[in-house]
Amino acid sequence: MIEARGVKKSYPGRPVLRGVDLHVEEGETLAIIGGSGCGKSTFLKCVIGLVRPDEGTIVVDGMDITRLHSETDIAHYRRRFGYLFQEAALFDSLSVWENVTFGLRYLTDIPVAHYRGVAKDKLALVGLKDVEDLRPSELSGGMKKRVALARAIAAEPLYILYDEPTTGLDPIMSDVINDLILDLQKALKTTAIVVTHDMKSAYKVASRIAMIHDGRVLAAESPEAIQKTDNPYVHQFVEGLSQGPIRMKLKEFEPETAAEARG
Amino acid sequence: MKGLVEAFGRQIIEASASVGRFVFLMRSTAAWMLRSRIEWRQVLIQMSRIGVDSLPVTTMTTFFTGMVLALQTGASSKHFFNEPLFVGTVVSFAMVMELAPVMTALVVSGRAGAAIAAELGTMKVTEQIDALYTLGTDPIRYLVIPRVLAFLMVLPLLTIVSDFSGTFGGWVVASFKLQIPTSVYTSDIFDNMEIRHFMHGFLKTFVFAILISFICCFKGITTKGGAEGVGKSTTAAVVISMASVLVMDYFVTALLSAVGIT
Secondary structure, rough: EEEEEEEEEEEEEEEEEEEEEEEEEOOOHHHHHHHOOOOOHHHHHHHHHOOOOOOEEEEEOOOOEOOOOOOHHHHHHOOOOEEEEEHHHHHOOOOOHHHHHOHHHHHOOOOOHHHHHHHHEEEEEEEEHHHHHHHHHOOOOHHHHHHHHHHHHHOOOOOEEEEEEOOOOOOOHHHHHHHHHHHHHHHHHEEEEOOOOOHHHHHHOOOOOEHHHHHHHEEEEEHHHOOOOHHHHHHHHHHHHOOOOOOOOOOOOOOHHHHOOOO | HHHHHHHHHHHHHHHHHHHHHHHHHHHHHHHHHHHOOOOOOHHHHHHHHHHHHHHHHHHHHHHHOOOHHHHHHHHHHHHHHHOOOHHHHEEEHHHHHHHHHHHHHHHHHHHHHHHHHHHHHHHHOOOOOHHHHHHHOOHHHHHHHHHHHHHHHHHHHHHHHHHHHHHHHHHHHHHHHHOOOOHHHHHHHOOOOOOEEEEEEEHHHHHHHHHHHHHHHHHHHOOOOOHHHHHHHHHHHHHHHHHHHHHHHHHHHHHHHHOOOO
């Protein structure tokens, strides 16, 4: 179980998280939605300990990452997570199978001789075959995401964190990745957080959806409840409306005519 | 005026913070070296990239430096003494004590140092460094230590090859252009050269190896801001490491002279 309370994080001159309270139950898939720059990816990086919050606590299975300081303790904490990066973040200098099994040396006791077999199995789980010896530069965007997913699950983590898993993919490939996430949840019985701004993806994979806006959680409810929400911010976002309480500028400058009209 | 002072102060603070982070990187590297298994496969890969791939260019550079040194020494000597005297001594001493270590370090920092900063910078901006953390390791252990060790092992070896290539370049000019017999050229070298002269140049290479490897790794893993950031880091890594080699060369020379290795 993941329990975050009052998580705050600022970058110089820019507060990103202003007090996030969220919990993720065992076996649950929580989708975190929100506009670009709202802090959802930062929150995910706080959970895995890549970013240290300024305030608040994040407790996972009784361990509070904000209280861990030694590299060994943080590495021990991270063992329970698999992380899918937005741009896949595959190691260019390694082949596909070396990428998939990269973490096994550090996270498991599996003998090196078995690595290739493990890579084959994990790649099969994400629907890939005969790509073991290719380089990441030889793969399409969708294949890179699948390989990154195979790498994230290789050490059989308890929690999987997905950072924008469908960003940059065509609609069909996006749906394939959504199906994969669902299949993996069923097969591996893991707990997951999916950060996305793709509502179709959120509705499909999530058992609960939380919306972050302006560094705070506005709502955290089931997909059905989110669809019927009364919250005008959540409603505007899930419906994808340009008009509403969330101000998005059409132009980054104000037209002179509009300024003159207002006097 | 106030803005100028503020901007200057900000530069000082940023420079101090960078120095602090650099020292922290060196400290963490030392700590990781003591407590974790060394990634020897990565060390060998880096030794090949830094050493084997740099060998042709360092050898060629020092070969021609030796040639030009012999030519200049011969011409000056002829001007003053009417014959080329001590060409072998001047070439070999200059190469072994000074030119081979410094020129090899400069060429390697321009070639391999730039490649390291660009590679690690690209890994940083594409989240591959973050991926290392999530996969149970650490960029210092997996990326920095192998590069530092490879530099420490390879730069002294490259310098020894440069010592020979520079002295050989000098012999080519001495024999074919200045008509100095080989026996005279070699006796000019071996009658005067002692092991401490060789050690003077050789010991410097370890300082240069530490400087170049840490500066280039540091600039790489602290890259910010996409492709432009990678370009800036790479340029900064090469400029800072080359300047540091030249500056530190003076202080290391002074130190070695003070302890009698000269």
